[in-house]
Amino acid sequence: MDVDDLVQILAVDPLQLDPAPPWSPRMRGAIERLGATPKPCVACGAPARATRVVAIPGYGRRWIDRCRDHLIATTQRHGPPVAVGELLAVLEDAAHEARGELTIITDPLAVTARPQTGGNTRACWLQR
Numbered sequence: 001m002d003v004d005d006l007v008q009i010l011a012v013d014p015l016q017l018d019p020a021p022p023w024s025p026r027m028r029g030a031i032e033r034l035g036a037t038p039k040p041c042v043a044c045g046a047p048a049r050a051t052r053v054v055a056i057p058g059y060g061r062r063w064i065d066r067c068r069d070h071l072i073a074t075t076q077r078h079g080p081p082v083a084v085g086e087l088l089a090v091l092e093d094a095a096h097e098a099r100g101e102l103t104i105i106t107d108p109l110a111v112t113a114r115p116q117t118g119g120n121t122r123a124c125w126l127q128r
């Protein structure tokens with residue numbers, strides 16, 4: 001994720017971010033910054049669990065302190081290594097072999113109640 005995306009997703013004003021040193025702090029520098037009293041998350045104010053130095057064009061090097069949720073929200077993830085159709089086929093085969101039922105819900109937000117699970121029935125959510 002590039003710096004522009006990071007700043008935009010966190011909705012932060014670069015001027016509000018603490019200036020960072022000209023060197024790149026390693027793990028020890030991050031631990032010292034977070035310390036026993038963590039800095040607040042730059043996006044929501046919750047205690048930061050991670051920190052990073054970024055060079056923001058026009059603003060210089062700045063600390064980006066993030067809470068767990070904002071760290072997750074700004075961590076780039078990759079999709080499954082196989083096509084979704086292939087993944088579904090493997091899940092269906094596994095359910096068949098286990099003589100169970102498989103409910104695949106591709107849009108968990110469209111479900112108003114969680115599917116019942118128990119016995120040989122399992123529910124699986126896939127996000128696209």
Ligand SMILES: [Zn+2]
Pocket residue numbers: 041042043044045046066067068069070
């Ligand atoms: Zn946060």
